[in-house]
Amino acid sequence: MTESTQIVAHKRTTTGKTSHRLAGQNLIPAVIYGAGRDAQSIALDRHEFELFMQHHEGTAGLVELKLEGEAAPVKAMLKQIQTSPIKGNVLHVDFFAVRMDQKVQTPVGLHFVGDAAGVKAGGVFLHELREVTIEALPGSLPEFLEVDITALEMGDSIRVSDIVVPRGVEIIDDPEGIVGSITAPTAEPSEEELAAAAEEVEPEVIGESSEE
Known part of the structure; x- marks a missing residue:
């Protein structure tokens, strides 16, 4: 069983192209949904989240999202992490809120x-x-x-x-x-076997031959 880690999440009201501005603020756009919650757009501190990922593997395990304006942290699972195919940096994160008495x-x-x-x-x-x-x-x-x-x-x-x-x-x-x-490992052919195989190969004739 893994211990849950708390991550601070900032609420955001802008989505789409406007979310690209978050990169300049060192924030990662994210969303949380599930457990009867409406989908909510949030933002994560990039350094904090990347540090979290260095000590955790894949999407298994729990996190506690400390959302602005909510007294109790939200128990959630990492549902999906989108990364840049070129730079490898995190572009977006999906969280799935869970109930502790329901299997997932x-x-x-x-x-x-x-x-x-x-x-x-x-x-x-x-x-x-x-x-x-x-x-x-x-x-x-x-x-x-x-x-x-x-x-x-x-x-x-x-x-x-x-x-x-x-x-x-x-x-x-x-x-x-x-x-x-x-x-068993695949055996590589010896030099003698390669030479013998080369002698057996007839030259390929391209096109039709002309009769004299």
């Missing part, structure tokens, strides 16, 4: 731990999934799930149903889905 669904990242026996024997671990979707009460949301691959031998695979989850957390993805597997 959210993607959560997978952390692979351990040195697989098959890898030690020369195999390669192939990732098929890097996150799964879970369902839990907001207060029980993990920031990530650990997947131990130590026992995997050559040719073995690990499925969604093999992932150990904390109490109160359920993975809602296909339990038979492959998370990762150990495969």
Whole structure:
């Protein structure tokens, strides 16, 4: 279970092109909705939010939004983070307000731990999934799930149903889905094999030949 972090949010009444002015004020445009709330435009201090993201992974976990004019902070989840494809900086953030007594669904990242026996024997671990979707009460949301691959031998695979989850957390993805597997490395052809293959290749003739 992750501890919630408090973030100060400023209310804003301007949207659209006007929101670009926030960049000059070192603010990030955002919105919060859910739990019976109307969608509300807000702004976040860029430095504070980026510092928060350095210590948290993905969108899993809870935050407490301290909204101007509201006495109690709002419990919310990070729903979506839009970033610039060029600079990588945060452009916009969506928050989803939650009720602590109602379960929510959210993607959560997978952390692979351990040195697989098959890898030690020369195999390669192939990732098929890097996150799964879970369902839990907001207060029980993990920031990530650990997947131990130590026992995997050559040719073995690990499925969604093999992932150990904390109490109160359920993975809602296909339990038979492959998370990762150990495969033998692809052997590169030797110089002799490459030379032999080159000799067998006939030159390509482009166009039709003319008869004399």
